[in-house]
Structures are given as structure tokens and as C-alpha cells.
Amino acid sequence: MTAVDQSRIRNFCIIAHIDHGKSTLADRIIEMTGLLTSREMQAQILDNMDLERERGITIKSQAVRTVYKAKNGEEYIFNLIDTPGHVDFNYEVSRSLAACDGAILVVDAAQGIEAQTLANVYLALDHDLDVFPVINKIDLPSADPDRVAEEIEDVIGLEAHDAPRISAKSGLNVEDVLEAIVEKIPAPEGDPEAPLQALIFDSVYDSYRGVIVFCRIKEGTVKRGTPIKMMATGASYDVVEVGYFGAGQFIPCEELSAGMVGYITASIKNVRDTRVGDTITDRSNPCKEPLPGYKKVTPMVYCGLYPADGAKYPELRDALEKLQLNDASLFFEPETSVALGFGFRCGFLGLLHLEIIQERLEREYNLDLVTTAPSVVYRIHKTNGEVIDLTNPTNMPDPSEIEYMEEPVVTAEVMVTTEFVGAIMQLCQERRGVYLGMEYIEATRALLKYELPLNEIIYDFFDALKSRSRGYASFDYELKGYEQSELVKLDILINREEVDALSFIVFEGSAYERGRKMCEKLKDEIPRHLFEIPIQAAVGGKIIARETVKAVRKDVLAKCYGGDISRKKKLLEKQKEGKKRMRQVGNVEIPQKAFMSVLKLDEE
């Protein structure tokens, strides 16, 4: 490939609320730019993980390069950079946006603006992207594109009267979008002769080539042999190959120069060397400063992951290591639990990230897992002046050593139709929310703003939100910081023995309620034994709730004759097998399920 005229390049992304049609529009753009035949199209090309397809969300950002012949007769290179659509991956979204020069905002013609729409638009505007709106799904019976256009103008302040009105699904008017990309998205800038400055926005691990780094060249040029250095991590390599993204494949090229989007390989063994947001420069001619905006991603949510079968511990470690090759934000370290044996304390960007990793471990690596209650990172200020970040409730110091504790707090925005405002406000109050304000988006919809402790939303906030608004509420949040809070460690005692895997940190005012619910739930989950089993919740050694699992009074096969002996043995073996899958705490067998059921205390 010869050097490309910058004015013929368009680097952009698509932003949208979940289900508003981002991936479908991406498919159509790829299809209509003619690089692929319809036969080659998978249903959704950008999302190539099974899990993503099932959940309808995009987990890892990826990019694709296509060529469009515009109505003016010129050929344009489109670099479409896909962004994850979930708040857990906000930082990754921001780095993907930083790799673009403009964004297409997709809004559903029936649903209008949602919480994520706003959050993403603001994020795009923060990155100085030129955003133009597209109204999608106009073929739906409930579509009201005029109202939605008005909403976009009123709420976001974007010109929307000439916004393409399309159906990405059927392809209707999608060529208008292609023309708008050429007209409204600015061409990239940057000097190909300047010192190299390239932004890493993603990377994947390939077992043959090592890490493949996805980057946007801001300044300078990179090619085979360029001695590169990652400015934040300090890692140095020599480039083996550069190229761009065909649909679903990597296509090598001579060089990547300012304004271009592509990939670099350099026999990089570890994805941790290629942090998203880091700047790549040329060791022999380094740039003065890295690109702004890099931060080291730190996990927000931690939990213990244990193999259901203790013998699978090495397999779990291997699987986590493999996943980490592609996911620098996944953290894990070995830990042991009295109740669960050997496992790992794992850190995630959020609860969705946790669920995705858990599902991938179970599905792709065939592992049966026991997960302990997720916990946020608490900050403990000790009386001796020491400050510690607590990721595992069992490591909480003695209360006498604690001066005070802090917990992470987020600012949350909930978009909801006015009839449910009361219900959602009540939910936020219950979750210790601090009301910040409310705006009416239109006569029937409001945007509620709250400050909420993160630990109140990592369990089941989404579910509660959905059920209390009959699915009409949408939600987005960002981390605000740490605030002082009255927190205690709640312990669960089963048959008077503390079960470490069930301990968690809770707001003091909620401890009694949570403890009571835990005990009730565990009572249902723990099978009856030959003896009575007290289940107690305790705070600082004081029992605050109690339930009892009654002793078994009868477990007998009344009738057994000669022909029954084999059958009976099978029955007993099954009974025994069931016990094997349980965890022994003291002399009580606890089913694996019990450890997880306590995560869903608010289910009715």
C-alpha cells in the first residue's frame, strides 16, 4: 500500500444505547462498502465472541477498515472502530473514542434518548469528536422520528433535522449515512515526518504472533523494524509487522502513518505491556510527551473464584492466565478459604465484566466454579496512620485498629418515564442514594441524578431497576471517588463456625436486614443433617440474626428385598455423590449453590 492521502481517511465510531442498532449499522456499512460479499457476512461481524452475540453487547473493541466510493467519485478509507457499550468498560470506550475523529450517534426512533446515549455523547464531545445523529429503526410501527429528532436537538443540542432516517436492519437509507461520514466527519491530521506518537486502543493475543496492538497513529510513521517503546509501561520492542484490519482478518502493509488506524506486532509476549491508552513512540526518535488520557485501569469489583472440584485448581489457574492474555484489566491472585479451599481472588472492572469472565471460564474452559460475594475496594484508615485497600472481607483488620473506612461512590444517571420516577427514587433511597437532581427530558421522561455507593449497585441494582420500572429505566454511572462511611464486616456462622467465604462488608444500617436475609436463604440451601444446625449472622462477635436447619428425623428405605439390593445401592451412591459436591465446614456439608445463592438476596 502506498502512502494514503489523509483527506481520504475517515476514522469514526458508532455510539448508541444498548439495542439501538449499533452493531447492525456497522454490519450494513461493512456490507455496503463492498469489501465483502453477502455470503461472507456473519450475522454481526464486529462481535465475534459467542457470548457477545448472545448478550447483544460488544465486549472488546475492534476495528475494521473498508473502502467507500463516494458520490463525488472519490474513494475513501473508512476505519470503523467499535466501542464496548457498557459502563464497566468506560475507560476502554474513552480510548477508542480518542482514536477517532468523529462519531455516529444512533438513536432508536421509538425509544429515543436513553441514559447510555447521553453518557456516550458527552464522552464523545469531551474527546472533541464531531458527532452526527442517525435515527434508526424507522420501520418500527411505534417509530416517531420527528419526536426523536426534536429530542436530540433539545436534549443534546445536536442538529438533527437532516439526520439520516434509516433502518439498519433492512438497509433503508444507509447510503445517506455513508455520504454523511464523508461530509461530516473530519479527515485526520498529523505529520507523517514527526516523531512517532501512536495511541493503543486495544490489543489481542495471538499464539503465533504474540500481542497484536491496535493503534491510531497520531503523529509520525511506523513500519517493520521501527524500534518502539510503550511510554507508560516502558516496554521496548522492534516492530515485526504493521497492517490494517480487513473484515475479520489482519492485512499487512508497508507502513502506518499519521492519521491511519492499524495494528502492530512485535513478538510481544504479554498483553500487560500494551496497556490501552498508552502511547507508542520510536526509541530512536521519541516524541516529547505521551498522548493525554492514559490511566492504569484498576479493578472495581473483587470476588473469590474457586473450582467446584478442588482438583481443578491448576486448570482454573491456566484458564485465568489465558484470559488475562487478552484482558489486561482482569486481575487475579491465589487465595485460600477454609470453606472453599484453594482458589483465586479476582478483580474486575465491574459486575458485567465479572459475569463475562465467569461464563467464559465455565463455557470455554469447562470449569465448574464457586463464586463468593463480590466486593468493592474499601479504603481503611488505620489508627496507626496506615491506609489499606481492602479487596477481601476476610482481611479486614480488627475494628479497634480502624480509625475510619471509606467506600467508592458513583454518580448515577437514571432515565425513566415519569410514572416510575417515584419507584426509582425509592429504590435509590433504599440503596443509600443521595439525590442530586432531576431534569425533564420531555414531558413524559425524566433524568434522575443520584450519588450512590458502588457496593449498593454491584449486586442486583440493574434487576431491581428493571423490575420497578417495568423495563423502562436506563442507567449509567461513573466513579466519583471515595467517601467515609459506617461499614462493618458481617460474618456468617454455620453450626457456630465462621464460614470465611460468606463474610462481607456492609453498611452498618443495613447489616441486620442483610444478615437476616442471608440466614433465611442459607436455611433453604443447607440440607438437613443428623443434628440441628444453627445459622447465625454476626457483626463483631455479636449475633444479629439466627435461623435453624432442623435435624433429620427420618431417612430410611422401609422396604428392601433381594431384588432391591442393587437398586438401593445406586440410590445410596447418588446420595453420597451429592454430598461429595458439597463443601465441608466443621461437620456441616454446604452445597456449592449456597455460596452463590446469597448473592441474590433481593429476589422475591
Next chain:
Amino acid sequence: MELYVHIPFCVKKCAYCDFLSFPQGEEIQRRYVEKLMEEIRTVSAGFHDTPVSSVFVGGGTPSVLKARWMKELFDCLRASFHIEETAEISMEANPGTVDREKLRIYREAGINRLSFGLQSADNRELKALGRIHTWEEFLESFRLAREAGFSNLNVDLMSALPGQTVESWMDTLKKTADLDPEHISAYSLIIEEGTPFFEAYGNGRGDGILPDEDAEREMYHRTREFLKDRGYERYEISNYARPGMECRHNLGYWTGVSYLGLGLGASSYVNGCRFCNERDLGIYLGEKPGKRLDQEILTKKDMEEEFFYVGLRLVQGVSLKEFEERFGERAQDVYPGLMERLEKEGAAVLSDGRFRLTDYGMDVSNYVMAEFLQ
């Protein structure tokens, strides 16, 4: 060795019954008897000199067969096997299916023990179970059996029936004990899958109708106390007898004696090997007899496990000395710490070289027995 002979026919299937049994016309019954005799002649080949200490004819309702066919069967058995003079020869019979003449022929055939399936002395409970007889008809059958000279009679009873109370159960027990049978089996009802009872009461559908766990246990405990007062000792989880009148055939099952099963679906345990006969009547009637299904050769470990989980059904428990003689290892070494633990839990007692369940251990015997499976 013991013989079990299965007669898979009944007048009408009861609502709780999951045994291999069904109503059939006389023609099929006759073909069955002939096939059964063919089987007896075929499979006895390897056992001509093995003494047979007991025969049990079960079902189904064996007494639905014509009595002279039963006589034919026994003639065939005696011609093929070496049945000891003193052998216990039992047959199951349903009240209302026997008369004076039938009972006379049974005696002639050498049957010396009858087992009546009474289940309940309450006619409403009998009806709910789908039984074909009344309490009064049972009384008549029982009286006729005594008249015919049967001096060893068993009565089967069932507790934990739908709608049954502790009082109605005690009434059934009392009425039965008043008749002075030599043996009483008192089972608690098991709701088996695939029966009409399962449809009606399975998976929690019987809550509030079936006696709850506490009432059920009370029935069991009061049964033991009541029958003890009346001179019946519990010798197995659900079996009671006058001293010396325990069912020898059943004792054999629980002490590892070999048995050969004859007839449709019958199970055998011979030479350390368990197997089963064809269960489909059409196939059974059409094929050469002697085919073994589900054959399972027990390993030493299997036998050690069985020694406990079968033997512990008996009140006398198991002899640890016998274990050591049979397997060349001490039970304490095969199951380190287990017996001590069960003793500590109050489920079992170790004394005089025997390990046996306590009353409480009997109540939770599945739990205890499962511990011996490795």
C-alpha cells in the same frame, strides 16, 4: 441357597404398587407357568446338589394362579432342586383370593408359611390404596389359613398412608396383633415414581394429606413399643416376629446368602454375581429361559460395602469377626474412624464384636449406610 419364584399377576394393580405385576387372563397365566417350569428345569442344572434352605413365592399375587398349577410348580421345583426337609416355604397371598380348597392344595404342595397382604384394617384406607379386599374378607382368609393348618403366618401392614392418623394406624396394629400371627411386616409407604400415587402425592403434592415426618416417625416408634408389648421383637427395620419365627428367607437377603430368582424380572445373587431375568412378559414367554440381564460381578470392595449396608438392616447388626473372616481385613481398617463417628453421633453401637444401628440409626439408616459406600 434360597429360591425366589416370581408370579407377576394380580387381580388389579394397586395405586401405590411399582412391582412387576399386572392382571392377565388364564391363558397367559398358563403359558407363564409352563415357561417358568422350563426355566426351573434349565437353570437348576448347575445346582442339583446345592441344598435349598428356603423358597419364597412372591408377586404380584401368587394366589391368583389356579392352586393345582402352584402344585405343579412345586413338583417341578422339588424334582429339579434339592429342597431341604426343614426348608421354609413361603407364599404371598391376598385376602379374598384363597378358599378352603386352595389352601389345602398349598399344604399339599409343601408350602408352610403364608404372607397376607393386609396393609390396613380400615376399609376406607384399603379403598384409597386400591386394594381389592375388605378387613372382613381378610379375617375370613386368615381364619381359613389357620384351619388348613398353617402355623406360620405373616401379615403385611403399611403406615404413613394418605389420610392415616396415628390412631387409625394403632387400631390396625391392635386388630392385627389380636389375631396372633407369627410375623408382622410394618412398612411405611414409599411413594414410587410411575404409580398413580406418585401423580397424586409425589413431589410435595401430598403435603397435608400424607402424615408428616413427625407423625410418620411416631407411627414407627409406637409400632415397635406396641408390638414388643405383644411379644413381637423387631429384628429388621420393618419386620417383627415371635421369637424364632423370623422370616428365614429374608434374613438370607440381609446376611449375604445366595439366592436364585426364577420367573419374570426375578433377581439373583449367586457365586458373588448379581443378575436379573427378562422383565418383558412377551419376550420372556417367547425366548429360551436362562438369559441373564444386568449381570454384575461383585468385587471384594462391593461385598464389603454390602456386608454393611445390607447387614445393618438387621437389629442384631453385623459381626466384625465375620467381616474379618470373610474379607481378611479388619472392618476398622477398611473404614477408619467411621464406626466410632457413627457411634458418637448416636446412630450406632459397637458392642460384643457386633456393630448395629440404634433406633435412631434405623430412622436415618440411609445416611448411615451411605457412609459405608466408598
